[in-house]
Amino acid sequence: MVSTATPLNGRQREVLDWIADGCPPRDWPNSTYKTTAIALQNRRLVRITKRGGWSAVLTETGEYYRAHGAFPAVTKQVRRRPATASSADGERQTARAVPSPRVLPEKPDTTVVSASVEAGDPAIERQDNEELAAARQLAADVEAASGELRRGATGRKRYLSRLVDLVNANQFAGARRRLMVANTDTDGEVIFTFITAPKWLSTWPRDVAAGDRIPRWHPVVASVRTEKRLNCTAQVKPRALRILHTFGTEADARGHRTVLPRREVDRHGYQRTYEHGDLKITIRDYCYSVSVIQQHDRVAHVPTLKEIEEQKRYSWNRIPKWDSVPNDELGISVGLLEGRDFQQFNDNSKRRIVVEDLLPEAMQWLEQDADRRDAAKEAARLRQIAEAERQREAARLAEIQHKENLKAEELRKQASQWAEVGAIRRYLVAMAARVQVIQDEEQRTAAIEWLEWCRAHVERLDPLTGVPGPPRNRYMTWEERMDLTNAARNSMP
Known part of the structure; x- marks a missing residue:
């Protein structure tokens, strides 16, 4: 938190003087003057009321500050310990050192203000006006x-990048167009182009931010x-x-579904379901998380x-060297609710960019992400x-190769049997010649019987005895099916 004794910056002093004049009609560039007025109210300089319309008046502290340029002096009280019983005179008291409050350096107001606002220094004001004129001429x-x-x-x-930022911040190119600058193939040359902001069906974000009040909240x-879910300071x-x-x-205008993220607790107070984000937007089959994030500054840590004493x-x-202090800048983070793919759009005071101007791009990112996921899903379906x-x-x-393998196997088997039958028949011719010369009648009778059986068996073995033909089909084994299928897949283009 910023100390209430810290002097006001130029923007806050300008809004304070405007309130002191009775809030006369003025063409503010946007509604961020109300945010600055809230900051002044937090520092007890003004009092804001919304009855009958937005209005603000100075408090006594505000009138004092406007007259003297500083806050009223505050007397600090020193706590003392009561006298102990061992004191000789009963009047000696020991003063207790009270550490002074740590004062964090005030950040300059980060709201986007037109460069034509008086800066106090005539040289700075003249430079800003010259840059504004150059930016307007560049857009023309x-x-x-x-x-x-x-x-x-x-x-x-x-310098040219700053002019581009001024063109976009002051909408010299129009409310729904932005000026972009990019390098070209030629060294030392840039190209300026206009791009149209993504489509927006409802009230333009800057118009919502500049409105006095919202008749009906989403x-x-x-x-x-109502549930106080926002994790940010009251100022923003x-x-x-x-x-x-x-x-x-x-x-809602685009046909998407907006609901509150689920955060359920059991009867013991433990989180049963916790969905991150401030809003949950459903686009077709995808749920997205939308969060508003307050930016922080890193400031030097003042040891207490x-x-x-603990370090001694x-x-x-x-002792930490830095503290993280929230500032007035905001950002919006969008991404898949149950994923890690997030995109963040932030204020940038140096480039005069406010997150309201980036909301169309954030919505476009969500819809394009849904389209990408649909395309990936369709591609996966087609691949399947x-x-x-x-x-x-x-x-x-x-299956075809299996039948061919069966035929080839049968062919080799028949050819092998035919060659074997030929060799046996040649052997039987030699056997018949030997049987003719056997002298023993008993041995000769046995040899003739054996020769007759062999001749009959050869006829049964001969594949050409019957009509040659293909083999009978049989089912593939699991190993054959795997081997043949993998070979077929490898041979396919």
Whole structure:
């Protein structure tokens, strides 16, 4: 938190003077002056009321600050210990050192303000006005060049980038167009082009941010506000709620479903279901998380007396060097609810970018992510179909190859039997010649019987005795099916 004794910056002093003048009509560039007024109210300088419309008045502290340029002096009280019984005179008291409150350095106001706002220094004001005029002329030159302008940028790229930021921050190119700058193939040359912001069906985000009040909040955002789910300071909470309202309203206008993330606890107080984010937007079959995040600054840590004493007592203690302090900048994080693919869009005070101008891009990112996932799902389905078709074709080729293998195996078997029958018949001719010369009648009779059986058996072995033909089909074994299917898949293109 910023100390209430820290001097106001230029933006806050300007809003304070405007309130002191009675809030006269003024053409503010946006509604961030209300956010600055809330910051002044937190520092007890103004009092804001919304009865009968938005209005603000100075408090006594605000009038004092406007007159003297500083806050009223506050007298600090020193706590003393009561006198102990061992005191000789009963009047000696020991003063207790009270550590002074740690004052964090005030950050300059990060809201996007037109460069024409008085900066106090005439030189700075003149420079800002010159840059504004140059940015307006740059937008006119790009428009005259039909939306595409090439210019030399040697030594001027940073200056030209700042002009582009001014064009977009002040909407010199129009509310729904942005000026972009990119390098070209030619060294030292850049190209300026206009791009149209993504489509937006509901009220334009800047118009919602600049409105005095929202007649009817989005029901889910109203629940977020009622349940106090936003994790940000009170100074930026109104703007954060408007960002969520704008985003939720646009999601409904596009036909998406916006609900509150589930956060259920059991009877013992433990989280049973915890869905991250401030909004849950369903686009077709995908649930996305939308969160508004407050940015932080890293400031030097001022050690406290307790930290110093503990470090003296315990040498291993380390005092942190930095503190993370929330500032006035916001960001919006969108991504898949149960995934790690997130995209964040942030304020950028240096480039004068506010997150309201990036909401169309955030919505476009969500829809494109859903389209990418649908395309990936369709591609996976087509790959699955192609894989099934490839598997069926491989099985068909394996069946054909199995039949061919059976025929080849039968052919080799028949050829082997035919060669064997020929050799046996030649042997039987020699056997018949030997039988003729046997003298013993008993031996000769036995040899003749054996020869007759052999001749009959040869006739049974001869594959050409009957009509040659293909073998009978049989089912493939599991090993044959796997081997033939894999071979068929490898041979396919």
